[in-house]
Amino acid sequence: DIQMTQSPSSLSASVGDRVTITCRASQSITTYLHWYQQKPGKAPKLLIYTASSLQSGVPSRFSGSGSGTDFTLTISSLQPEDFATYYCQQSYSSPQWTFGQGTKVEIK
Amino acid sequence: QVQLVESGGGVVQPGRSLRLSCAASGFTFSSYGMHWVRQAPGRGLEWVAVIWYGGSDKYYADSVKGRCTISRDNSKNTVYLQMNSLRAEDTAVYYCARDNGGYTYVDYWGQGTLVTVSS
Numbered sequence: 001d002i003q004m005t006q007s008p009s010s011l012s013a014s015v016g017d018r019v020t021i022t023c024r025a026s027q028s029i030t031t032y033l034h035w036y037q038q039k040p041g042k043a044p045k046l047l048i049y050t051a052s053s054l055q056s057g058v059p060s061r062f063s064g065s066g067s068g069t070d071f072t073l074t075i076s077s078l079q080p081e082d083f084a085t086y087y088c089q090q091s092y093s094s095p096q097w098t099f100g101q102g103t104k105v106e107i108k
Numbered sequence: 109q110v111q112l113v114e115s116g117g118g119v120v121q122p123g124r125s126l127r128l129s130c131a132a133s134g135f136t137f138s139s140y141g142m143h144w145v146r147q148a149p150g151r152g153l154e155w156v157a158v159i160w161y162g163g164s165d166k167y168y169a170d171s172v173k174g175r176c177t178i179s180r181d182n183s184k185n186t187v188y189l190q191m192n193s194l195r196a197e198d199t200a201v202y203y204c205a206r207d208n209g210g211y212t213y214v215d216y217w218g219q220g221t222l223v224t225v226s227s
Contacts, residue, residue, distance in 0.1 A: 020179070034213040036214075043218065043220055044216035044217055091213060094211045095167040099155065102152045
């Protein structure tokens, strides 16, 4: 099974900060890596697909990069509505997917 | 617009069964694969199962294989998850989710239905 490890598990940041979240795969997954945002009590929302493609309607302050085993989600200037938990997901081993454990972004 | 509405959750005793349903609208249901993804209280997301657009292929997470069956009725625009021999560790919010079309990621999610397995 492909394991996905996110770091950090949580972080505190201020509005306007640049935030970076990392996701590492236990083996190469090329660019079959996707990012979701989840707010408390709500369903997840797709942000980035295939490592770096921005989902329609998602603000351009979100960006993704990486390939192989190491990936990054960056929020260029954190906004109040961005405080949430972020998950990466691999589909290299499709149809059986795995998610990272999540990174909670909290207000400093 | 795409809508996915789950139902069928509730409190069930260990060892019993439950069937979840997800009613889809706003898109051509028979053209998309459909997934179930769950989230235990305070925990992360866990992929559970997928069914191909025509219903011919189905795949399961090891944690539910042999106990759960995913199915769909394209005439009713509905996907189901039959869960048997339920365990306490199956307690979670179960989300119905639409595949993007390439079996790579989810582009739409339902609001979720809570299943609690407890005596």
